Amino acid sequence: MKAKRVADSLTEQVHIVMPSHISGTDRLFGGQLLAWIDEISAVTARRHCEHNVTTAAIDNLQFKAGVFINNIVVLIGRITYVGKTSMEVRVDTYVEDHLTGIRKAVNRAYLVMVALDENEKPVEVPRLILEKEADHGEWEAGRRRKQLRSERRKEGY
Numbered sequence: 001m002k003a004k005r006v007a008d009s010l011t012e013q014v015h016i017v018m019p020s021h022i023s024g025t026d027r028l029f030g031g032q033l034l035a036w037i038d039e040i041s042a043v044t045a046r047r048h049c050e051h052n053v054t055t056a057a058i059d060n061l062q063f064k065a066g067v068f069i070n071n072i073v074v075l076i077g078r079i080t081y082v083g084k085t086s087m088e089v090r091v092d093t094y095v096e097d098h099l100t101g102i103r104k105a106v107n108r109a110y111l112v113m114v115a116l117d118e119n120e121k122p123v124e125v126p127r128l129i130l131e132k133e134a135d136h137g138e139w140e141a142g143r144r145r146k147q148l149r150s151e152r153r154k155e156g157y
Contacts, residue, residue, distance in 0.1 A: 001124065001125075001126050001127075002126060003126050003127035003128065003129050004048055004079075004126045004127075004128065004129060005128075005129045005131055006078055006079055006080075006128065006129070006130070006131065006132075006135050007131075008047065008048065009044050009045070009047035009048040009077075009078070009079050010044070010076070010077070010078050011040055011043050011044040011047065011076070011077040011078075012074065012075070012076050012077075013036065013039070013040045013043075013074070013075045013076075013077075014072060014073070014074050014075075014096075015036060015072070015073045015075075016070065016071075016072055016073075017067055017068065017069055017070060017071045017072075017073060018069070019069060021069075022068075022069055026068065026069070027066045027067060027068060028066075028067035028068070028071075028073070030061075030063065033063075033067070033073075033093065033106075033107065034058075034061065036073070036075055036093075037058075037061075037075065037091045037093065037107070037109050037111070038055055038058070038111070040075045040076075040077040040091055041055065041077055041089040041091055041109075041111040041113055042055070042113065043077065044077035044078065044079060044089045044091075044113075045079070045087045045089055045113035045115070048079050048082075048087055048125065048126060048128075049087065049115040049123075049125040049126060051115040051116055051117065051123055051125075052115075052116045053087075053113040053114060053115055053116060054113065054114050054116060055111060055112070055113060056086060056112040056113065056114045057111065057112040057149060058109060058110075058111050058112075059109065059110040059111070059112075059145060059149070060108065060109055060110060061107065061109050062107065062108075063106065063107055064105055064106055064107060065095065065104055065105070065106050067095055067106055071095050071096075072095065072096040072097075072098050073093060073094070073095060073096075073106070074093070074094045074095075074096050074103060075091055075092070075093050075094075076091070076092045076094075077089050077090070077091045078090050078138075079128055080110070080138040080139065080141070080142045081128070081138070081139055081142025081143060081145075081146065082125050082126070082127060082128045083125075083146065084124055084125070085114055085115055085122035085123060085124055085125060086112050086113065086114045086115070086122075086125070087112070087113050087114075087115070087125055088110055088111070088112055088113075088142045088145065088146070089110070089111045089112075089113055090108065090109075090110055090138065091107075091108070091109045091110075091111065092105065092107070092108050093105075093106040093107040093108070093109075094106055110142075110145060112149070
């Protein structure tokens, strides 16, 4: 199995926030953002492993800014860490000003996706080639997050 670079599976998704995406407080419904995050995470992971995937965990879903009707939402997914059958995907969400193109951070989430074979059983994923200093930093942080997830599972978290 050939190792892949972070850039090989980098994925960007863009949405215009419509009235159907809005909650009762006239902001983007958190569940809608979560659906978009899960979707881009799956696409990113599938591009890396070339298999179907399933979501195993979602870490840290904090809203840093409100998102409103007609805003442009940009989500960027990248692989940060791989295990034997799982991949950690970082998804950054931004609101983009449609006039200036300036992006303001809305959310950062880390998801764990598991690669599945044709029988829905976990299958080995390609190794990750770390080319940039930022890739190495994400890898080390991903290793720590994996350890924390393991500890939380033991505690019943």
